[in-house]
Amino acid sequence: MKALLLQLERALWGRAPLRWLVLGLDRLARRGLWLWGRMRFAALVPQRGQGCVCHWNADLKYPERLTLGDGVVIGTNVSIGAHSPVTIGHRVRLSREVMIETAGLDFSALQPPYTHRSAPIVIEEGVWIGARALVLGGVTIGAHSVIAAGAVVTRSCPPRSVLGGVPARVLSTIDELSAKESRA
Numbered sequence: 001m002k003a004l005l006l007q008l009e010r011a012l013w014g015r016a017p018l019r020w021l022v023l024g025l026d027r028l029a030r031r032g033l034w035l036w037g038r039m040r041f042a043a044l045v046p047q048r049g050q051g052c053v054c055h056w057n058a059d060l061k062y063p064e065r066l067t068l069g070d071g072v073v074i075g076t077n078v079s080i081g082a083h084s085p086v087t088i089g090h091r092v093r094l095s096r097e098v099m100i101e102t103a104g105l106d107f108s109a110l111q112p113p114y115t116h117r118s119a120p121i122v123i124e125e126g127v128w129i130g131a132r133a134l135v136l137g138g139v140t141i142g143a144h145s146v147i148a149a150g151a152v153v154t155r156s157c158p159p160r161s162v163l164g165g166v167p168a169r170v171l172s173t174i175d176e177l178s179a180k181e182s183r184a
Helices: 002-013 016-044 174-183
Strands: 059-061 066-068 079-081 086-088 099-101 103-106 115-118 121-123 134-136 161-164 169-173
Touching: 002 016, 121 134, 169 174
Parallel strands: 059 079, 066 086, 079 099, 086 121, 099 134
Antiparallel strands: 103 115, 161 169
């Protein structure tokens, strides 16, 4: 049965018009979703700068508490939970599947239901946050810093830092990396 299906698939995709039709419909669907994402983003986030781009499937919770600078790029499957205000500076890049979450549960009560507590997040200009990184409430990420993929940022960091790990710690600074490259 599997061999028959593979043979049918090979025969169908061997025909150029069918392949063109499928690829054309795919391109049309992607363009439509891109346009929908732009319109949805513009309607949801009133406090945004010029040239901001947000992938259509980004999850924006409490978008009215989100402030974006110019040229911010929000990638695929990003989740931003702005229970408290989230401020993102100019030219910040959020790679795919980044999570920014201002709220968490307060476990000081001994029994559920636990209450939410939240703290604002500030991401200064020129920051690049790698894929699947997590930024938690109460954090300020200094300008022109880089957060490694998969890092969990629980504390604030100075400008021009390179952070990585769980929990994230400063691995180096951009200035140190530039000095090493110039010596090499």
